[in-house]
Structure formats: structure tokens, C-alpha cells
Amino acid sequence: MLFCASVQGRELSWRWWPTGIRDSVSSGADTLRWTAGVSAVASSGRYAPFWLQNGTNGDVSSSPFSGNLTAGIYKEAVHPERWWDYDFAVQATGRVQSPIPNAAFKPQQGYGTGYFNLLYAHVRLYIFDITAGIKPMIYETQDTALTMGSLIFSGNSQPLPHITVGIDRYCPFPGLFGYLEIKGGLTHAWMADDVYMRHSYIHHKFAGVRIGGRLPVNISYEFHHAAQWGGISPVWGDIGSDWRSFLNVMMARAGGNMRNDQANAQGNHVGSQQLMLTGKGKGWEVSAYWQNFFEDNFSLIGKGQNIADGLWGISLKQSRWPFIQGVTYEFLNTTDQSGPWHDRDGLCYAGNDSYYRNSVFLNGWNYFYRSMGTPFITSPLYNEDGTIYTLNSRVRVHHFGVRGDIYGFRYRLKTSYARNYGNDNSSRQVLSTNTAVLLEVSKQVPQAWGLEFGLRLAGDFGTQWGNTFGAQLTIAKRGIITSW
Numbered sequence: 001m002l003f004c005a006s007v008q009g010r011e012l013s014w015r016w017w018p019t020g021i022r023d024s025v026s027s028g029a030d031t032l033r034w035t036a037g038v039s040a041v042a043s044s045g046r047y048a049p050f051w052l053q054n055g056t057n058g059d060v061s062s063s064p065f066s067g068n069l070t071a072g073i074y075k076e077a078v079h080p081e082r083w084w085d086y087d088f089a090v091q092a093t094g095r096v097q098s099p100i101p102n103a104a105f106k107p108q109q110g111y112g113t114g115y116f117n118l119l120y121a122h123v124r125l126y127i128f129d130i131t132a133g134i135k136p137m138i139y140e141t142q143d144t145a146l147t148m149g150s151l152i153f154s155g156n157s158q159p160l161p162h163i164t165v166g167i168d169r170y171c172p173f174p175g176l177f178g179y180l181e182i183k184g185g186l187t188h189a190w191m192a193d194d195v196y197m198r199h200s201y202i203h204h205k206f207a208g209v210r211i212g213g214r215l216p217v218n219i220s221y222e223f224h225h226a227a228q229w230g231g232i233s234p235v236w237g238d239i240g241s242d243w244r245s246f247l248n249v250m251m252a253r254a255g256g257n258m259r260n261d262q263a264n265a266q267g268n269h270v271g272s273q274q275l276m277l278t279g280k281g282k283g284w285e286v287s288a289y290w291q292n293f294f295e296d297n298f299s300l301i302g303k304g305q306n307i308a309d310g311l312w313g314i315s316l317k318q319s320r321w322p323f324i325q326g327v328t329y330e331f332l333n334t335t336d337q338s339g340p341w342h343d344r345d346g347l348c349y350a351g352n353d354s355y356y357r358n359s360v361f362l363n364g365w366n367y368f369y370r371s372m373g374t375p376f377i378t379s380p381l382y383n384e385d386g387t388i389y390t391l392n393s394r395v396r397v398h399h400f401g402v403r404g405d406i407y408g409f410r411y412r413l414k415t416s417y418a419r420n421y422g423n424d425n426s427s428r429q430v431l432s433t434n435t436a437v438l439l440e441v442s443k444q445v446p447q448a449w450g451l452e453f454g455l456r457l458a459g460d461f462g463t464q465w466g467n468t469f470g471a472q473l474t475i476a477k478r479g480i481i482t483s484w
Helices: 245-251 261-262
Strands: 002-007 010-015 029-041 066-077 086-097 112-127 129-136 159-174 180-190 200-211 217-229 267-283 285-296 310-318 324-332 395-406 408-421 432-445 450-464 468-483
Touching: 112 217, 159 200, 217 245, 310 468
Parallel strands: none
Antiparallel strands: 002 010, 029 066, 029 468, 066 086, 086 112, 112 129, 129 159, 159 180, 180 200, 200 217, 217 267, 267 285, 285 310, 310 324, 324 395, 395 408, 408 432, 432 450, 450 468
């Protein structure tokens, strides 16, 4: 159904449900493509520099010397106006690397490994999405090229195999002419690393609402709830992996086989909320956002015990001048953690949250020894004492990023300053600091068989890992297999 109005002699069209989906089939072509590449990393420290390896979906080794050989095929979704669309990708990587003595992460002890970066299929049926396979779980709406990473899923660890059903992107709510949009979904993922718990799972659900539509100012709110659950514990045995356990985890209610889960909630629960204000004009967009984190009881953003913790940011994107296409500043604080005491003198304060740690899931909110959330809550792969859990969860970070295109040279600059306070919530002592810098430049050269060359330079300066420097050189090629 289509409604029309006239304003100062101009006819405007108003669709009661402006999904962008049309009755006619689009004329665009589906294309199957291939990609291949080789990369090499060399650095001076015990580990590759922070921004050289973190935030890469686990695709760059933490070892100081490593090399990747990658190949894959993929098809992109290119019919947003058709009532159905699909995409898929298969991409595999073989890696060689120098060993790190006494490393907790087993692949760091050897010389070679292989894995799938991507192995998924996605189909959209009208407004509903179904995804199955190995693909990064990134749902927040920051500038993904420049952000330091969200608090639950940031693209820091290797992607988990998962199934997601829902509405992935904001979709207009029927009857409100596009001024109110919604999204939401449900994910079931498998923890395939078996670091401590064997055969455990990840539950994730999300929902979001955005108000404003075509108005120059939009406001949005997102809620994310995730939990580790199920599996076989070396201490407790089977902790509950059946349908009843799944319902307990989804509803964040008590249950399971252990006294701890029966007294609290079954599984290791984490959550975040994001409030964003966006202004937009012709060729530009600026957003200010606040993302908080909770591990105990849910409280609406702006309330609760750990209101002082969160991620605050501002992001500018524009397309009218290519030299600077995006700028981001973010501040992260995780030092409050609901106060210094969980319980004291017979009273429960529900503090000392110790983010990303759990007494049952000792490996915590990490996958293959990398944090699934912000990389500044230090991943266990850095633990030189062989422990598998998070040793530094209290941090304050200032982060800045800029990206653009200068005469075909695409660049990205990220720099961060972190102050680390460890896990002792009663201490205000700064244990270490680190300034991490990354400069990335890439360019496709038609005269060299269409190869794309990339150079990434990174360094760490401070007491956390010492002063180190590293570089990554990448050569990639993409092509078309067939179109239809």
C-alpha cells in the first residue's frame, strides 16, 4: 500500500512499510569469486605487537614470526530489493610460526596449524536471516574498522561455529513509515577449543530498536545477553547440556546439576547494552554511543552497581572527501566491577565481578585463549605462568582511529593507551601501561596482475610487554569464477 502527499508542489511517496523489497526481480548478477593471499609477520618482542594480532578474528599469530597462506571462494548477497537473497564463503588458512617457550596456548608451542577463517552460509527470507557455520559474531554498530572492540563479541578471537536466526539488520516496523526500526535474533554456538570444559556452548540473544528513520537525528538502543553453558567439567562432570538446561540459560534462571547454578543462574552469564545517538546529513554521519557491561543482575543502562564501567565513543563517517573517511575516539573503563566486595560480614554486595572470569568455566569468556570481547581485558594467551584464565580485567583505555583513501592508497591508523590494574578490586595500583600503535596501508596495483599489496606496521611502548615493533606484509589476489 502506498500513500502520497504534496509539500510545496513536490509529490512525496510514503510507504507504510518501507522495507526496500519490491515485487519485481532485480537485474543484478550473482557472482562466485575466489581469493588467495600470503602474509608474513616479523617482530622484535616475545609476542607480535598488540594491534598487529588483536582485533583480527584470530587470523594473526601471537608469535613474533609467522606466515599465513589463505585461499577461499565466496558469493556476496547482492539483491537487497528481492524477497530472498543468500551468500556464503569458504576460506581456509595454513600457518607456520615460531614457538613461544612456556606458552599456555598450545598452538604457540608448535610450528604449524590450519583452520577455517570462514565456513558459512546465510540466507535472507524477506526480512528474516538464517546463518549457519563459522563466521564472526559482530552485532554492534560502531565503525568496525576503527573501534577497539565491543564488550561481548569484538572480532578478537577466532569465529565460533554457530547458528543464528533472526533479523540481523534494522528493519522498519510495519505501519510506522520507517520511523521505528527493529532487529533481534537468537544464536547457538559451539565452544570448539575444549581448553577446560569439553563440549560446551554459547547462548546469545540480542534485540534493538531505532527511532528516527529519515529524520536527521536517530536514537537507538541494543541489548545483548550471552552465556557459556553445558559441557563436561574435569571437576563436576556433566553440568547439564539438555533442553531443560538450555531453557534455564536462555531465561537466566537457576537450575542444572551444581549447587552454584541452583543458587544463582545456570551458566556463566554476561551482557551489554548500547545507547547511540546519530546525526546524519548528505554524505556524512556522526554517532555518539555508550555501551555498558553486566555480569550479575540486569539493570537498564544508566542504573545498576557498575554504572561507572563501560565503553564511550564518538564516530564520524563521511564520503564527500576521500582522504579522511572515518574518525573514532573511544574510552573504556572496567575498574569499578560493582565495587570491591562480593560478600563480606555475612552480607552479599554482588561486587568484585572480575569480568570474563568464572569459577566453573575456568577458561572464562575466551576462545582459543583469546578474549571474545574487548582485547584490552588481557587474553590468557599472554599468561606466562600457564594459567588459562583472565589475569587482568580492570583497565582504563583511551583509543583513537582514523581511516581514508589517498589516491588509491587505503590507510588505517589506530592508537591506544591502556592502564592496567589487574584483578584485585580493592587495589588502585597501576600494574602496567601500554601504548599500542598500528598503521596499515594497502593498494591494488592493476599493472602487477591486479595484486593487492598491504603493509601493517605496529608497536607497543610501555611496561606491559616492553617496547616492541613489528611488521606484516600481505599480497592478495581476487577474481571471478563465474556469474549468473
